Amino acid sequence: MAEIRTVTTLRRKRDEIISVIKLYERQLEQARADLAHVSAAMRIFDAGEDVKPYIDIHRIFKRTEKIALCREALAEGPMTTKDLALFLMRKKGLDTGDKVLAKAIANNLIHSLRMQASRGRIVMDGKRKGVCVWRLAETRQLELATA
CATH class of the missing domain: 1.20.5 (Single alpha-helices involved in coiled-coils or other helix-helix interfaces)
Known part of the structure; x- marks a missing residue:
């Protein structure tokens, strides 16, 4: 037809x-x-x-302060790199709405977290939406729970 x-x-x-x-x-x-x-x-x-002035990320945190704060955050449960970066920014009183600074801190944080993972203190639990998910190693969680 x-x-x-x-x-x-x-x-x-x-x-x-x-x-x-x-x-x-x-x-x-x-x-x-x-x-x-x-x-x-x-x-x-x-x-x-x-x-906003440029911020030297390496001078924001004292030696080992980043990892100590990350362990504090990870004691509550697994978190992504982005979440950890925002947690660090809140703890240091930085503007969490500054996406450029958050990304720079997250990129800087990845190296520190991977070094901790190679030492067995932190474990990478894979990725969620392309972002690494981190948690404390089992022995660390037990130590923190008893402390």
Whole structure:
């Protein structure tokens, strides 16, 4: 049975509208990226009081303080690297909304946690949504529970 000309025309029009919507979506993504770049440039040139100073992550924490705080957090149960970084930031009174600082602390923390894992003090329990999950080794949990 042959299709009705109206249905064929409507399908063609629907396909045309879909392709136009896809074009507009690509243009919208590009416009958002352009807006982000312009806003970043404005923040650079309009260096007012709200610009955060750069923080040297290595000087935020005293020697062994990071791991001691991580053990304190892990005593409550397994946590991801991101969660541990946010815990450290709260303990040090840093802005937990600063995503760049949180990511930098998390990246810095990974090395310390892996070194503790190689010593058998902390165990990596795999990954959750691409982020490592850490917990205290069993002997550590028993020591903390009895202390």
